[in-house]
Amino acid sequence: MARYRRLELLNGIKKSGLIPIFYHEEVTVAQQILDACARGGAKVIEFTNRGDRAWQSFTLLQEHLRNNPTSVMLGAGSIVDAPTAALYVNSGADFIVGPLFNRDIAELCNRRKVAYIPGCATLTEISNAEAAGVELVKIFPGDVLGPNFIKAVHGPQPWTNMIVTGGVLADEVSIKEWFEAGVTAVGLGSKLIRTEWVAEKQYHKITETIALILEWIEQHKSQ
Numbered sequence: 001m002a003r004y005r006r007l008e009l010l011n012g013i014k015k016s017g018l019i020p021i022f023y024h025e026e027v028t029v030a031q032q033i034l035d036a037c038a039r040g041g042a043k044v045i046e047f048t049n050r051g052d053r054a055w056q057s058f059t060l061l062q063e064h065l066r067n068n069p070t071s072v073m074l075g076a077g078s079i080v081d082a083p084t085a086a087l088y089v090n091s092g093a094d095f096i097v098g099p100l101f102n103r104d105i106a107e108l109c110n111r112r113k114v115a116y117i118p119g120c121a122t123l124t125e126i127s128n129a130e131a132a133g134v135e136l137v138k139i140f141p142g143d144v145l146g147p148n149f150i151k152a153v154h155g156p157q158p159w160t161n162m163i164v165t166g167g168v169l170a171d172e173v174s175i176k177e178w179f180e181a182g183v184t185a186v187g188l189g190s191k192l193i194r195t196e197w198v199a200e201k202q203y204h205k206i207t208e209t210i211a212l213i214l215e216w217i218e219q220h221k222s223q
Helices: 006-016 027-039 054-067 082-090 103-112 123-131 147-154 172-181 195-199 203-220
Strands: 018-022 044-048 073-077 095-097 115-117 136-139 161-165 185-188
Touching (some): 006 161, 018 161, 054 073, 115 136, 147 172, 172 203
Parallel strands (some): 018 044, 161 185
């Protein structure tokens, strides 16, 4: 069961404005990454469903959080079907993220009061997701759609809350551009959880970069 209620999760994303995104096949390394993100101030973190038996690693990460009390909310990403979503929900996922919108996942998450953040690339997809109870959509791929897409959506639908992944860089110029366009939050993966930092066990660089990004978000999200 999720450790946090859906409204707590959504409010946490809105307040923080940042979701670090990562996957690692070695659970001990994944725990180090998770802890590094938490030390930097990240409150909402996404573990992607990529490798074989990734949901089992996710379950161990949830146990790690329970054994080391923290306010971190941990969700599962790259979920494209309801059976996989159910695995993660039953493993304690605080939220489910997908690259596309799947109505069966929306129904499952609604029943369990778990936040569902589907990927959308058109206004029709966004509207259909919202009609299914989605409160926050993921604009994907962000590097293709760009900040002007966010502005365009807010013309007819100023109530839409959007997170963007892809096309977000770990620098102030990029953060400023996306938040000025009107995003609720940004998701960063390899631009933040860098392969070389993990390989060299330089987890402090992840921590420092997250702290810096959160400062930039706080500065620009209200402008």
